[in-house]
Amino acid sequence: MAKATKKQALGRGLSALLKDPSNDIKSVDDKNADKVVGSIVELDLSSIEVNPFQPRTSFNEESLRELASSIRELGVIQPITVRKLNFNTYQLVSGERRFRASKLIGLETIPAYIRIANDQESLEMALVENIQRQDLDPIEIALSYQRLIEEIQVTQEELSDRVGKNRSTIANYLRLLKLDPIIQTGMRDGFISMGHGRALINVDDPTDQLDIYEKIVTNNLSVRDTEAIVRNYKADTGKAASPAKKSIPSFAKEGKTELSTLFDSKVDVKVTTSGKGQLVVPFKNKEDFQRILKLIKGEK
Incomplete structure (x- = not known):
């Protein structure tokens, strides 16, 4: 217990050092840098900004609340990692779940490892550490x-x-990034596994991919079942040899023409055998996107 108290006191001492303008550490060669870089320091949550290079794009609210409850009882067991930007200003490298959960329960400080790195190094550290440690x-x-x-x-x-x-x-x-975006979303949301996705990659036609994906979700098919469907698909002589592009239903074809004219952009339409499908409306830039959005809203 005495060791833990001493360690916390040391962290608070380093925090005070970092808040002293006369000791602003900007590189590993600066005075007192060796005391701070690599050490655990108690930092104000308000002095830390989220890392724009963070690969995780969604955070499960229930999981965050559970982590917050654990932190309330036990504290932050594993420090976050930050890089120093300016005087008393830091950016997350890894540990955004712990950061968010700590803010959720109203903590004012959080233990952190401090690194001094440029943007490229920060990106690499964030991606590598998240790949290795986070449940992405x-x-x-x-x-x-x-x-x-x-x-x-x-x-x-x-x-x-x-x-x-x-x-x-x-x-x-x-x-996996070659899969249709709908299938990628299904994998991110947990409807299918990576095993399902790896099997579907062998289906070249995006429409057929979606067709098989729908069967997987509807019938709760296993990876082995999916692999069997894909094998049958590949064995089909009509599809094995340079399959002809599937024609879309007349209603979709007419609508595609109308939408392309309306948006002044080449709209793409995909339709599965069950009648479900998707529209893809390309845009050139932000202004073009806003123009199309106004047309959808019926604004002039």
């Missing part, structure tokens, strides 16, 4: 891998070394 859904993980490859400019092989995952594992996640 498969699409969030895939998007994190994609962002690391594109924005940090690493190869799949280099990424494999950084995150400690096999290159084939990373490739399998990235392939």
Whole structure:
């Protein structure tokens, strides 16, 4: 108990040091930087801003309340990680659930590890730490891998070394991003698993993907059932050899033409065999999007 008290007191002492303008630490070479960087410091929640590079895009409210209840009883057991931006201003690198839950119960401070990093390093740290430690859904993980490859400019092989995952594992996640957006959303919402998604990737036609996806959800099909359906699909000689593009129903074809004229944009329509479907209305930029939105609302 004495050790814990001493550690907390040390954290408060470092907090005071960071709030002293004469000791503003901006780089690892500054005076007292060695005392702060890598240490656990009690930071004001109000001095921390959310990381725009955070790969997690949704937070389960019930899960947050459960975490908040645990923090109320036991405190924040695992410190968050932040990077220093300016004087007494920090940005989250990892630990947004703990940050949100702490704010939820009205805490004023939170234990944190402080790092000094540029935006690119912060992005890499946030993505890598979240991939390794957070319960992200498969699409969030895939998007994190994609962002690391594109924005940090690493190869799949280099990424494999950084995150400690096999290159084939990373490739399998990235392939999920080729699925129809509706199926990706279904995976994020837990209607299907990554196993279902990996099976559906082998179906080239987006309309057929949606058709099989609907069967999976409606009939609660297992991954093995899905793989069997896909095998039958691939074995179909009519589809195995360069399948012809499916024609859409006449009502959708007429509506597609009308909508394309109305929006002055090439509208795409997809319809499954059950009659369900989706509309895709492309836009060039923010102004074009607002123009289309006004047309939908009937505004002039």
